[in-house]
Amino acid sequence: MARFTKLRYFYAGAILERKEMRELIESNHALGDRDALDRIWSEHGYWFFRDVLDKDAVGAMRDEYLAELRKLDLVDAGSSEPIWNGKPIENFPATFEDLHKRRAWQNFVKDPRINAFFEEVLADQIYWIPIDYYRLVAPSKTKDDKAYLGLHQDGMSNPGIEFVTCWIPLAEIDEHTGGIVIAEGQHQRGYMDVTDGKVGFSQGPAIPEDSWTRAHYQPDDVLIFTKSMPHYGLGNKSADRFRLSLDIRAMRRSHPLPVVGKVKTISADEVTVMTEEFGDVTLRLDDYTIVRGPVPGSPNPMPITRFQAPAELPPGTSVMATRDDGRALILRPHL
Ligand SMILES: O=C(O)CCC(=O)C(=O)O
Ligand SMILES: [Fe+2]
Known part of the structure; x- marks a missing residue:
């Protein structure tokens, strides 16, 4: 039985409802059991692990993000959570070049504790491909529930490599703050295409409403999913929380490398x-x-x-x- 969470948030006194969504199923019980992991992967197209990444390493990544927000004077110096201090936010950047320059995620995955986790789960040495995103999403009080990122599959326009996407929340991300939504069960249908400017499956039925799946994400969780998994990013409707996450892409080293x-x-x-x-x-x-x-x-x-x-x-x-x-x-x- 799928569990559902009702997402509600308030705007100017009115209740707007986000779609009812399924909750991601945790795969922690399968850690250390190759057959169970493989079964979950082929059936569901993802693993969602709670509380598995080293807290210090994730904390150090979070600090990297918070330092960027402090530089913009949007988070107070004393705050260890990504809470907006109310200063002007209109010119919030879309990229954070300094994080790239400092090779923040590369240093994160070099941490032996982080590396060991991914090696265990993928049962191989890891090769990280250079498709990476630091997601710092500012709160937006606009009325519409616009997605932060539209529907896509990471493999859609990246043929020739076998990779998995690792989506890593760096601070709490609740239903208001947004985060990733995947289409459970829809990863076995090949790639979507664009018809009249809209992304979707041109063969067979539309993605059923009840396939949309997410979680109330916590730091130290990780969602790993297949490159044919349809997914999108919710907008950040929170009053004052930045959404902090990282998505990076891993390959098994024994596969043909890019x-x-x-x-x-x-x-x-x-x-x-x-x-x-x-x-x-x-x-x-x-x-x-x-x-x-x-x-x-x-x-x-x-x-x-x-x-x-x-x-x-x-x-x-x-x-x-x-x-x-x-x-x-x-x-x-x-x-
Ligand atoms: O973080 C998001 O909103 C979406 C991220 C995404 O598309 C990905 O991790 O591949
Ligand atoms: Fe994606």
């Missing part, structure tokens, strides 16, 4: 990437290659054509490509 490094040379037809794992790798770009270019001030690289690639991804740019027989399936920049 080509990660700096562009050495690039044309509309070919890119050479200098990598640590494989040395220099040359890949063909063709009209099927999903090429992305950087967007200043946004964490999301944008689709571009291969003809724009030399200008948008010049030598020296940090990129990730995936490959099929000498052809690039994707080519995307990262910070």
Whole structure:
């Protein structure tokens, strides 16, 4: 039996209701039992573990985020929780370059306690791919219940690599503060596509209302899900809490790894990437290659054509490509 939580919040005296949602099922009982973990993964497409990540390591990540909010003078110096102090918030940034520069998440996953957890769960050494997001979402009192991030699957436009997404709350995230929502049971339907500007499954029924699933997230929890899992991010409707989370993507090291490094040379037809794992790798770009270019001030690289690639991804740019027989399936920049 699925459990449901009713999400209610108040706005200007009126009760607005968020959709009724299922609660994520915890997988803690399966830790250490490979068969049970594998069964849950193929049936549900996710693992939700409560209270498993090392508290100090998660606390250090939270402090990194809080330091950014203090720099913006939006959280008071003495506060250990992400509570907005009421100062002007209109120019809240979409990216936090300093966190990237300080390699905050890379240091987090290097912590032996964090690394050991992911190695145990994935039963392999871990390779972290450079698709990563520091999510600091400011409270917004707008009337509409606009999503923070629209419906998608992480694998939709990232062919050629087997990865899982690890979504990590860094402070409490309740129903008002938002957070991720996944479509339980919908991960076995292939990829959605875009029809008339709307993302959805073009074959078969729409995603049933009762598949939407979330939790009241706590620091030290982690949600790990498959790249075909449909999901979106709720807006932050809380009065004064920032939503702090991190999402990073892990691969088993024994799987074919992506080509990660700096562009050495690039044309509309070919890119050479200098990598640590494989040395220099040359890949063909063709009209099927999903090429992305950087967007200043946004964490999301944008689709571009291969003809724009030399200008948008010049030598020296940090990129990730995936490959099929000498052809690039994707080519995307990262910070
Ligand atoms: O944090 C969110 O709102 C959504 C995150 C997401 O899309 C992901 O973790 O892949
Ligand atoms: Fe996602």
